[in-house]
Each structure stands twice: as structure tokens, then as C-alpha cells.
Amino acid sequence: MMRPAISYITLGVTDLARSVNFYRDVFGWPTAGIVGTELTHGAVAFFKLQHGLTLALWPRNSIAADAGIGCGEPDQCGLLLAHNVTSAAEVDQLMSILATAGATIHKPAQPLVWGGYGGLIADPDGHLWEIVYNPN
Amino acid sequence: MMRPAISYITLGVTDLARSVNFYRDVFGWPTAGIVGTELTHGAVAFFKLQHGLTLALWPRNSIAADAGIGCGEPDQCGLLLAHNVTSAAEVDQLMSILATAGATIHKPAQPLVWGGYGGLIADPDGHLWEIVYNPN
Numbered sequence: 001m002m003r004p005a006i007s008y009i010t011l012g013v014t015d016l017a018r019s020v021n022f023y024r025d026v027f028g029w030p031t032a033g034i035v036g037t038e039l040t041h042g043a044v045a046f047f048k049l050q051h052g053l054t055l056a057l058w059p060r061n062s063i064a065a066d067a068g069i070g071c072g073e074p075d076q077c078g079l080l081l082a083h084n085v086t087s088a089a090e091v092d093q094l095m096s097i098l099a100t101a102g103a104t105i106h107k108p109a110q111p112l113v114w115g116g117y118g119g120l121i122a123d124p125d126g127h128l129w130e131i132v133y134n135p136n
Numbered sequence: 137m138m139r140p141a142i143s144y145i146t147l148g149v150t151d152l153a154r155s156v157n158f159y160r161d162v163f164g165w166p167t168a169g170i171v172g173t174e175l176t177h178g179a180v181a182f183f184k185l186q187h188g189l190t191l192a193l194w195p196r197n198s199i200a201a202d203a204g205i206g207c208g209e210p211d212q213c214g215l216l217l218a219h220n221v222t223s224a225a226e227v228d229q230l231m232s233i234l235a236t237a238g239a240t241i242h243k244p245a246q247p248l249v250w251g252g253y254g255g256l257i258a259d260p261d262g263h264l265w266e267i268v269y270n271p272n
Contacts, residue, residue, distance in 0.1 A: 001233055004165045005186040008218035008266075009145060029140045039249055050141040051187035060213040067242060067256055067264055071213035076205050077196040078263065079215050082144035097137055106203060113175055120203055127214065128203055130144075 006053065009081070011127055012060040014074070018124050019057045020045045026101040029055070041065050074126055082130040088117040091133050095119050098131070142189065145217070147263055148196040150210070154260050155193045156181045162237040165191070177201050210262055218266040224253040227269050231255050234267070 013019040016034060023029050029047045036042035041062035047055040064071050085091055091109045098121055099105050106128060109119030118132030149155040152170060159165050165183045172178035177198035183191040200207050221227055227245045234257055235241050242264060245255030254268030 002163050002165070002219065002230060003186065004163075004183060004191075005219060006145065006189060006191070006217055007220035007268075008216075009142065010216040010218065012214040012216070027138050027140075029138070036250065042250060047140060050139065051189070053142060053187065053189060055142070058216070063213045063216055063264075067212065067216075069212050072209050072211045074214055075208045075211035076203065077199045077207035078148040078210055078261070080144075080146040080148070080194070080199055080203075081142055082146065083138065083141060084143035094138060114172065114178060125214070128199075132143075 008054045008056050010056040010058050010063070011123070011125070012063045012071075012074075013057050013125050014060060015124065016043055016045065016057060016059050022102075022124050023047055023055070023057065026098060026103050028101075076122075076126050076128055080120075080128045080130060082118075082132050084132055084134060086133065088133050091117055091119065091131050094131050095121070144190045144192050146192040146194050146199070147259070147261070148199045148207075148210075149193050149261050150196060151260065152179055152181065152193060152195050158238075158260050159183055159191070159193065162234060162239050164237075212258075212262050212264055216264045216266060218254075218268050220268055220270060222269065224269050227253055227255065227267050230267050231257070 024031050031047045034045050036044045045057045060071050095109050103121045106122045107120040111117050116134045118130050121129050160167050167181050167183045170181050172180045181193045196207050231245050239257045242258045243256040252270045254266050257265050
């Protein structure tokens with residue numbers, strides 16, 4: 001019935017330009033920048049990821065308008081995105097690169113209780129990203 | 137430097153069993169159910185999606201413990217996940233199936249300003265999912 005598939009991950013952001021800068025310049029991910037500004041609540045930025053997945057950045061108030069809801073305060077406990085790499089050394093290397101590029105290190109890389117190794121960074125809205133190695 | 141890739145999408149949930157039931161029984165997505173209960177904050181459920189992506193459900197207080205943060209109130213403006221289908225008719229059909237299976241319809245399927253067609257449903261924690269057709 002419903003294929004097990006996600007096409008777009010849209011993050012609600014407070015300042016679209018600031019978030020585009022982060023994902024383009026700190027993560028180094030490819031984007032055409034902000035598009036759709038001709039439409040009300042249309043301003044959005046897309047990042048084409050591997051395997052047909054797209055990351056979208058969309059203002060929080062546009063999500064609110066689209067969904068007919070009010071926004072509360074941003075909440076860090078609702079979402080954790082993970083970027084897996086192939087070794088603990090690669091975790092350290094990537095965390096270092098991201099920190100140098102301006103990312104906020106939320107938790108330094110360290111051994112994890114389940115046997116992995118990883119650390120957390122936060123985007124400008126506090127969305128959490130885990131850079132992680134899973135040896136299993 | 138950083139591949140444009142996301143490996144895991146982890147949703148913070150209030151009631152893990154309730155959320156597993158939703159994604160397994162309403163979405164119909166494959167899972168081994170709750171695992172990791174032998175570890176503190178280890179209880180988690182994984183759903184293997186297409187193209188190597190995994191959806192994980194993890195209690196909000198486990199994310200808080202892992203990240204060393206406090207949780208505010210759940211916030212619907214921070215995230216919108218999209219499941220694309222190949223026609224407007226398929227949007228209607230899938231929304232109907234999901235509603236019958238117990239999903240909360242947050243916004244009925246309708247034409248969208250950018251030319252698409254879609255509707256919104258909410259999971260038990262209010263995480264928004266768009267069932268959408270993009271003709272472009």
C-alpha cells in the first residue's frame with residue numbers, strides 16, 4: 001500500500017538565508033539557493049542528496065500557513081538526523097572540518113553506549129545532526 | 137568533504153509503543169519493533185526505507201539525554217516529511233487508506249499553489265507528513 005519511502009525532508013527554519021548559508025557553506029551541499037519567491041510562502045531552498053532524497057529548507061511560518069497551525073517554540077527533542085561515515089577517524093575528521101567551517105559542536109565525538117562513535121552538531125535553528133560511525 | 141547524504145531520520149516520540157504501532161500498522165512499514173531495551177535510553181524502533189534510508193523512532197527523553205538538553209513542547213513547525221506518489225489519484229487513494237487505518241487527516245488533499253496536489257497527515261506526536269504528487 002504505502003511504499004516505505006521518504007522523498008523530501010523539509011526543515012522549518014527561522015531565517016531562510018542563514019540556513020541556506022549553513023547547509024551550502026558549512027556542510028558544502030549543492031543547492032540552487034532560494035527559489036519560489038514569486039509565490040506567497042513559496043520561498044524555499046532544495047538540496048539534492050544521494051539516492052533521490054531532497055533536503056528542503058522552508059520558513060517555519062510557511063509550514064504554519066500551509067498546515068494551518070500556530071508555531072510554538074523550536075524544539076530540539078523532535079528530530080535527530082544522522083550522517084553516517086565509515087570509521088571513527090572519519091567522524092573526528094568531519095567534525096573538525098565542520099567546526100572550522102562554523103558549525104556549532106553540540107556534543108564532541110565520543111564512543112556511544114551501543115558501540116558506535118559519534119558527535120552532535122546543531123544547525124542555526126538547533127536541528128540536531130549526528131555524525132556517526134556504526135561498526136555493526 | 138561531507139557527502140550530501142542522510143542515513144537515519146530519527147523522530148522524537150512521546151510514547152514509543154504508540155508510535156511503532158502507527159508506522160507499522162497505519163503506514164504498513166516494516167520493522168522488528170522495539171529493540172535495545174537492555175540499554176539505558178536504548179529502546180528504539182527502526183524502519184528500513186528505500187535507498188538505504190532508515191526511519192528511527194526514539195523517545196524524546198532519550199534524545200534529550202543523548203544531547204544533554206531539556207525538551208520544550210513538541211513543535212509542528214520544525215519538520216515536514218513528504219511521501220511522493222505518481223498521480224493526484226494516488227494521493228487521494230493513499231490518504232483514504234491511511235484515514236481508514238487510523239491516521240489523523242490534518243489537511244485534506246487539494247491542489248497546491250506551486251502546481252502539486254497533496255494533503256497532510258499527522259503522526260501521534262504531531263509530526264507532519266505530506267502525501268503529495270509533483271507533476272513537474
